[in-house]
Every structure is written in C-alpha cells, then in structure tokens.
Amino acid sequence: xxxxxxxxxxxxxxxxxxxxxxxxxxxxxxxxxxxxxxxxxxxxxxxxxxxxxxxxxxxxxxxxxxxxxxxxxxxxxxxxxxxxxxxxxxxxxxxxxxxxxxxxxxxxxxxxxxxxxxxxxxxxxxxxxxxxxxxxxxxxxxxxxxxxxxxxxxxxxxxxxxxxxxxxxxxxxxxxxxxxxxxxxxxxxxxxxxxxxxxxxxxxxxxxxxxxxxxxxxxxxxxxxxxxxxxxxxxxxxxxxxxxxxxxxxxx
Amino acid sequence: xxxxxxxxxxxxxxxxxxxxxxxxxxxxxxxxxxxxxxxxxxxxxxxxxxxxxxxxxxxxxxxxxxxxxxxxxxxxxxxxxxxxxxxxxxxxxxxxxxxxxxxxxxxxxxxxxxxxxxxxxxxxxxxxxxxxxxxxxxxxxxxxxxxxxxxxxxxxxxxxxxxxxxxxxxxxxxxxxxxxxxxxxxxxxxxxxxxxxxxxxxxxxxxxxxxxxxxxxxxxxxxxxxxxxxxxxxxxxxxxxxxxxxxxxxxxxxxxxxxxxxxxxxxxxxx
Numbered sequence: 464x465x466x467x468x469x470x471x472x473x474x475x476x477x478x479x480x481x482x483x484x485x486x487x488x489x490x491x492x493x494x495x496x497x498x499x500x501x502x503x504x505x506x507x508x509x510x511x512x513x514x515x516x517x518x519x520x521x522x523x524x525x526x527x528x529x530x531x532x533x534x535x536x537x538x539x540x541x542x543x544x545x546x547x548x549x550x551x552x553x554x555x556x557x558x559x560x561x562x563x564x565x566x567x568x569x570x571x572x573x574x575x576x577x578x579x580x581x582x583x584x585x586x587x588x589x590x591x592x593x594x595x596x597x598x599x600x601x602x603x604x605x606x607x608x609x610x611x612x613x614x615x616x617x618x619x620x621x622x623x624x625x626x627x628x629x630x631x632x633x634x635x636x637x638x639x640x641x642x643x644x645x646x647x648x649x650x651x652x653x654x655x656x657x658x659x660x661x662x663x664x665x666x667x668x669x670x671x672x673x674x675x676x677x678x679x680x681x682x683x684x685x686x687x688x689x690x691x692x693x694x695x696x697x698x699x700x701x702x703x704x705x706x707x708x709x710x711x712x713x714x715x
Numbered sequence: 716x717x718x719x720x721x722x723x724x725x726x727x728x729x730x731x732x733x734x735x736x737x738x739x740x741x742x743x744x745x746x747x748x749x750x751x752x753x754x755x756x757x758x759x760x761x762x763x764x765x766x767x768x769x770x771x772x773x774x775x776x777x778x779x780x781x782x783x784x785x786x787x788x789x790x791x792x793x794x795x796x797x798x799x800x801x802x803x804x805x806x807x808x809x810x811x812x813x814x815x816x817x818x819x820x821x822x823x824x825x826x827x828x829x830x831x832x833x834x835x836x837x838x839x840x841x842x843x844x845x846x847x848x849x850x851x852x853x854x855x856x857x858x859x860x861x862x863x864x865x866x867x868x869x870x871x872x873x874x875x876x877x878x879x880x881x882x883x884x885x886x887x888x889x890x891x892x893x894x895x896x897x898x899x900x901x902x903x904x905x906x907x908x909x910x911x912x913x914x915x916x917x918x919x920x921x922x923x924x925x926x927x928x929x930x931x932x933x934x935x936x937x938x939x940x941x942x943x944x945x946x947x948x949x950x951x952x953x954x955x956x957x958x959x960x961x962x963x964x965x966x967x968x969x970x971x972x973x974x975x976x977x978x979x980x981x982x983x984x985x986x
Contacts, residue, residue, distance in 0.1 A: 498793055522741065524950065531893030532739060532766060533824070536817035540836055562788070563813065568846060574804040576790025576797065579767060582815035583837035613840035619860050620839050699793050700956045711956045 471678050473632060474706045475687060476651050477596070478502045479679035480630050481548075482510070484592050488545035490516040492526075492535055492588075494579055498695060498702035500548035500594055505691045506683060518544075520580075522698050536580060539587040542623060547588040549581050549626075550595050553607045556665025557643040558593065558614025558626040560585075561607035568609050578611045585612035589624030593638075598631035600664040615643045634659050635676060636667060644668060649676040718885035718936045719912075725937035726751045728906050729873050732759040732782070736823070736871035736902055737771055739764065740946050740954075742894040744771050745877040745908045747942040750980045752875075753778050761785065763871055765823060765894055766816035770946060770962065773797040774980070776809060777972050785812040785869070787819055794959055798966040813846050818866050820894075825868035826901040838864045873934075874902035877942045879951065881909040885930030886917040890949065899932040908939035910951065 481503035485491055491504040504517040518526035520535055528534040538544050551560035552575045562581060566572035585591055595602055616622045629636040629645060633654045636645035646668040650659060656673050679687070688707060696703035703709040726748050729735055738744060742765075749771050757780040764772055767788040775781050776789075777799030789800040803809045814822075821833040839862055844850060855861040876895050880888040887907050889895040899905045905928075917927045942948075945955035945962075965971035 520741075529891050529893070531891075531895075531897065532742065533817065533820040533894070533897070536820060540817075563842075568842065570807070571805055574796075574801040577767070577786060577788030577813055578815040578841070578843060579788045580816035582841040582843050583817045583835065586837035586839075610840065610842040612837075616840050620862060621836055697953065700954075701793055 471684065472706055473651070473653075474499060475684060476676060476678055477630060477632070478506060478687060479683060480635050480649075480651075480676055481592060481594065482506045482679075482683070484628055484630070485546045485590070487511065487513075488515055488590065489513075490518065490538075490544050491546040492518045492520065492539070492544045493548060494520045497548050497550070497594065498699035499596070500592065501699065502687065502691055502695055504546075505694065506686060509686050509690065510683070519698060525694070525698065536583060539584055542587070542589075544584075544588050546590045546592065547584045548592050548594050549585065549612070550593065551602070551607070551611070553602060553604045554593055554595055554629060555604050555607045555614075556645060556667065558629070558638050558645070559607045559610045560593065560612050560614070561609045562611040563609045565608055581612040585625060586616070586620075586622045591624065591626045593626050593629040594631075595629065596632045598633040598659070598662050600662060603631070603662070604664040605666075614638070615640055633662065639668075646670070647673055649674045651676040652678060717883065718930065718933055719883065720935045720937050722748060722751050722908070722937040722939055723755065725906050725908070725935035726755060726875075728904055728935050729757065729760075729875060731757060732761075733872040734761040734763060734870070736763040736765060736869070736874045736898050737768060738876050738892070738894050738898060739767050740769055742892045743877040743889070743948060744768075744943050744946050745875050745906075745939070746771060746944060746946055747939040748875055748877070748906065748908045748937065749774060753780060753976070753980050758782075763819065763823075763869055764789070765898060766814070766819040769797065770959065773799045773966065776800050776803050777966065778976065779808075781809055783810040783812060785814060785819070787814045787816040791959065791963060794956070795963050798963065799972060802969075813843055815841075815843060818850075819869065820897065822866045822869040823871075823897050823901040825866070826870050827897060830868060832865045832867050835864050835866055869901065871898070871902040873904040873906060874898035875906045877908045877910075877939065877948065878928075879910050879949070880913045880917070881907065881933075881936045882913045882915060882917045884916060885933045885936060887928045887930075887933055887936065888913065888917050888923055888926055889928060890926050892949070896928060899928045904934040905932055907933055907936045908942040909936060910940055910942065910948070912938060
C-alpha cells in the first residue's frame with residue numbers, strides 16, 4: 464500500500480461509497496448537517512460526464528432554486544429530485560428513521576432537532592441514501608422509538624421511492640424494499656464482519672463472501688482535497704476543519 | 716406615514732401571545748430584533764419557523780418567551796443540538812407542534828391563498844400523524860384508494876425577518892429569499908429589519924420590483940446593519956461559527972445560558 468493510500472481518512476472512504484450510490488443522478492439535493500453526502504454530491508458532479516445538478520438546501524450559493532425553500536419540496540413532489548440523504552438519531556432494521564426523541568415522545572429522555580423534510584422527501588424522492596457515521600447499538604436499533612419517516616409503505620400509499628442503502632463508519636448495507644430488510648454489501652477497510660455484528664442492533668442478511676469497501680481512487684482524492692474541500696468549508700466549517708484542516712471563520 | 720422605526724419601537728409591534736412566524740437561517744433571520752424582543756420581555760409567543768430554526772428559536776425558548784413552538788426542526792446542523800429547545804421539550808415547559816418542512820410551507824401557502832387547508836403527499840406512516848391530531852388523512856376525492864394528508868392553514872399574527880434593503884415608502888427588497896414573501900403574505904403584520912435604506916422607489920425598477928415585498932404588507936421597518944449576526948446573511952456576511960460554538964458551550968447549562976444573555980443580549984444595559 465502506498466504512503467498516500469495509508470493517509471486516506473475514514474471520511475474520504477465514506478464519501479467515495481456515497482458517491483457510487485448516487486452516480487448517474489440528474490439532480491442530487493442535500494439537506495442540513497450532511498457534510499459527507501454533500502462532498503459525495505460535489506464529487507459525483509465533477510465526475511459525471513452528463514452533469515449532475517447539486518442543490519444544498521441551506522446554501523443559496525450552492526443551489527439554482529429561485530423560489531425559496533419550498534422549491535426543493537415542490538420539485539421533489541413532481542419527481543424532479545433523484546437523490547436525497549437522511550440520517551437518524553435511530554435507524555432500525557426496516558429503515559424507519561427517528562429524528563425526534565429517545566424514549567417516549569410525550570416525555571422524552573432526549574430531544575433532537577425534528578423531522579426536517581424527511582416525512583415528505585422519504586416518499587417523493589426515488590433514491591434515498593441513509594447515512595449515519597455512528598455505528599452502534601444505540602443508533603442502529605431493532606425498532607425506533609419514534610417513526611419520523613417510515614422505511615416502507617403499503618402499496619396503496621403514494622410513494623415514488625425510498626431508502627436504497629445505509630452507509631455507516633463501519634460498512635455499507637443495501638436495503639431490500641420488498642422484504643424491508645438490510646443486507647451487508649461491504650465492510651470498510653480496517654473493520655470486520657464481527658465488528659459490524661457486534662455493533663448493530665438490528666438483524667440483517669449477510670452474503671457468503673463479504674467484500675471490502677474499495678477506497679477512493681487517487682483522482683477522486685485529489686478532487687476532494689483540492690477542489691471540493693474549500694467549497695465545503697463555507698457550508699460545513701467544523702467538518703472541513705476536522706477532515707481537511709481548513710480553519711474556522713470568525714466574523715463577529 | 717413612514718414605516719421606519721427605531722428597533723425597539725418596531726419590535727413593540729410583536730405583542731405577547733402573538734403567533735410569530737420567522738424564517739430559516741438561509742432566508743434572513745432578524746437576530747438584532749430578536750435580542751431587542753428578549754430585552755422587551757416578550758412572552759407566551761406561538762413561534763412558527765419556516766420551516767426550521769437554530770439560534771433564534773433556541774434563544775427565545777431559553778428566555779421563556781415561547782409557549783408553543785411549531786417547527787420542522789430546531790437545531791444547529793453539524794454544530795449540534797439546540798440545548799435550550801431540547802431542555803424545554805424534555806421538561807415539558809413548552810408545547811411543541813412537530814411538523815415537516817413542506818408542511819409548514821404548504822400551511823402558510825394556504826393562508827397566502829385564503830384557503831382553510833392544504834393537501835400534502837407523504838407523512839402517512841410517520842408518527843407525526845399521532846403527534847398532530849389536527850392533521851387529517853382523507854381519501855383523495857379525485858382518486859381511488861389514495862390517502863392524502865390535509866393540513867390546516869397557519870395564520871400568523873406577525874412575521875419578523877431581516878432583508879437587505881427597504882425604501883422610505885416601506886417596500887422591502889428580499890432578492891431570492893422568497894420565503895420572506897410567504898411570511899409577509901401569510902402574516903397579518905410584518906416587522907422587518909434591513910441592512911440598508913434604498914434611495915428612491917424599489918417598485919420603479921422592474922428588476923428590483925420582482926424581488927420586492929410591497930409596502931402594504933409591511934407594518935414597521937428598522938435599520939439594523941449586520942442585523943442577522945451571528946447568523947449568516949446571504950453573500951453579505953458568513954455565519955460567525957466561533958460565536959455559535961461559544962453559545963452552544965454556554966447554553967448547555969441554564970447558568971451558562973444566563974451568562975450568554977448578560978454578555979450578548981442585555982449588553983446595552985451595561986453600556
């Protein structure tokens with residue numbers, strides 16, 4: 464393994480996995496608090512020969528919308544958005560996500576931000592990539608405490624798509640919508656199937672041979688570090704500081 | 716009659732127990748006005764965020780100004796959770812009407828149109844439907860076996876936001892921040908802070924007029940340069956991330972939050 468490859472950060476591996484999941488999309492939209500998906504979307508945009516539109520919900524500089532925050536949802540409602548990302552305080556084995564509470568909704572042990580657009584975009588966007596860096600029995604649970612957005616729906620409920628996979632710090636799971644179950648797709652470099660099993664709270668399918676997640680190519684790494692990192696710093700300053708060493712701004 | 720006011724006088728249009736609608740961080744949050752509102756002792760507000768909020772909601776909730784918050788999320792994105800909001804929900808000191816982003820857009824749009832409700836796709840199967848008994852699922856009357864959610868219109872008493880420019884007639888230029896149109900159209904009154912005053916009539920120039928809220932929606936305007944600080948304001952200034960991190964560190968405890976207020980909200984008292 465070359466010296467450069469040894470220096471690949473875990474975040475860069477995750478960005479490369481997510482980039483493969485969204486390849487070929489016409490329009491990728493990214494919500495709040497999603498630096499790795501945003502980096503992957505920028506990478507897909509640089510690499511795609513046909514051009515991918517990338518819209519960052521909270522960044523007017525990085526989207527083409529001119530009709531306010533609602534335009535993303537209106538576009539998604541029409542089927543104009545191909546890919547979106549969600550995370551969850553908890554994600555369960557049926558791809559239900561919880562962005563609200565741990566414990567009972569009326570008397571929670573902990574309260575988190577809220578649904579954002581999940582309860583709508585999970586239905587209207589065909590390809591949803593779930594993303595949670597923390598891979599633990601606390602975050603990946605058998606059953607979520609609160610369903611902010613359901614992983615699957617009965618056939619008569621309008622739904623254009625839903626989750627296609629879940630990327631964590633340890634592995635990539637693919638989601639089988641018909642069975643409402645995850646299947647282990649690959650394990651990231653430096654991690655093992657046993658580790659994935661030990662830290663996952665839900666049951667999942669495992670193939671006979673579990674491949675290792677391929678690291679990003681040298682060209683992708685170069686694009687990420689040289690071209691994409693500075694753009695990320697304006698939107699995800701803390702992430703860009705930690706992963707790419709770009710200092711935080713101070714304007715006060 | 717001029718709509719230009721001093722900041723405190725403009726903010727006085729927001730009465731206790733009002734339904735107050737505010738924009739998300741990307742659209743222009745009136746933070747200077749929010750600090751003035753807190754200094755004025757606002758209370759019992761029904762805060763509606765279009766669709767999410769961070770520091771503004773967390774500050775108002777932390778000071779006890781909010782009785783009910785209607786929101787799709789209160790959080791600081793990658794910087795962390797909203798500490799006073801999370802504590803208030805956990806302790807049950809505020810009522811929460813949890814929503815999802817397009818639901819708040821749609822319910823305000825219903826009011827813009829003068830309609831009593833709006834239909835919206837999605838949501839079915841989410842526990843939000845249990846948390847929101849005022850949202851109803853009906854069968855699409857134009858379809859067959861096609862359930863869809865209906866949302867009651869949200870009718871704010873007052874909207875509060877920050878914009879780049881206003882002219883002396885009370886027209887407010889918002890550029891591409893179209894969410895501010897939604898707020899101004901839906902609310903009975905609008906209180907606006909601006910970076911600068913514009914000489915002339917914004918409606919005389921077609922390019923400017925297309926992005927201008929006409930004065931008849933606007934109740935009061937106050938000049939507040941850097942009025943969105945420490946939040947970002949379009950391409951005029953970025954978020955002051957170090958300040959936000961300082962806030963989050965202090966507001967992790969009630970005592971720390973009080974120290975933050977003394978230093979950054981009530982600072983004028985000492986000056």
